[in-house]
Amino acid sequence: MPPHAYFVVSAIFHYLGPAFAVLLFVRVEPLGVAWLRIASAALIFALWRRPWRVWRVLDRRTRWLLGVWAAVLAVMNSLFYLAIDRLPLGTVAAIEFLPVVALAAIGTRTGRNLLALGLAVGGVYLLSDVRLVAEPLGFAFAAANAVLFALYIVLGHRVAQSPHVRGIDGLALSMLLAAVVAVPLGAVDAAPALLDPIALAAGVGVGISSSVIPYVCDQLAMARLTRNGYALLVSLLPATAAVIGVVVLAQFPTILEVLGVVLVVAGVAVHREAPQRQS
Template sequence: MDDQAQAPAAVPALAGPVFGRLAASLPPHVWFGVSAVFHYLGPAFAVLLFPHVGVLGMAWLRIVTAALVFAPMTGPWTVFARADRPTRLLLLAFGACLGVMNCSFYLALDRLPISLVAAIEFVGTIGVALVGVRSPRNLAALAVAVTGTLLLIDVKWSSDPIGLFWAFLNGALFVGYILLGHRVARAGAGDGIAGLGAAMAVAFLI
């Protein structure tokens, strides 16, 4: 609750006046919905570009595009300049996680159906959600989310060991992405938006 109360005030200070006001005015579930759409809509189109730019080339384009979009809105250079040494190390770890996670995600997509990759990725988030369950309402929401996901995706198992390796690595790194993002927000690098912009710049370099 303390993090949520502090977030609106932190965003304008670190994410720029225009984007900061927009971020503070929109409810959290709007950002969640936008993220959910682009998280899987992007890869669905990206698979079509694999023959033209390669798998890692596509991962690089995704990271570069995100870094360029976030940079003018969040000012990653300012975030790094204002951060103390532990927070900078945290941002570097966050960026490394983002870079490797995106690469492993696309390497998995090159060998496995997106439904299986998404399902494996979702397992880790369920674990994080279970740890955070504090009330019957939390548990009910988690049950609805799991049921809805199972209804939406048609999971077909694969015997490709390399593809499964990349898929499980992506799932593990996605958990790391959630935990590191939370730590970045708690460390004072904005509400996560400014911190994400800084980490994406690191991922671009990696």
């Protein structure tokens, strides 16, 4: 399959899973759903890849890379669920990409990247102008999640292109570690689902659709695309989230929110990162 096809699958499931998670919030608290997502994905990866066999032969530097990526995954997913419990899915998705564009503008100071940053900032401003007064805490969670999302992309590229571990095996190891990191964050809230077969099955479904399918497709796409090529495709994600929010959750955006998402999509599409150094 071409790398773009992997990305299309990832783009659909990246926010389809969280949309299902929002529906599950009536049975399980957001942090509990986040832990069920991570833990179920970790279990599936463990059965599929048996990542502990790879861990034994890794060097210390690669282990640290996977450990940091695991911590980012655990905290990022928890913050994301706290954010979508308070804000529309499309709004949270748009905010996610502001640090990505800002880092590119700082790293490569070109007119193109300054334009991209202006578009993204303008889009997030429109979104915040609509929602910030009503849900300041939701915006705080979304902003923290956005910073970690930028870090997730950077670390994900390093894992995908690492000569010491295959991308999916690295993902499996990190997800297993992330489930442990997330225990103090959401295990207590997830406990009621263990006695509710419907909630437990739904939590596993969220894990498969949110963390297994899209993350595997991300690794397959990242390994075959340049960082700039991947970043261009990523610009579709805020729009994808907005559409899924409408279809699954009936979160119909206002005209200003639609314009805000469009500006963020344009900003992410326009920006370019610094060329990667050859080692």
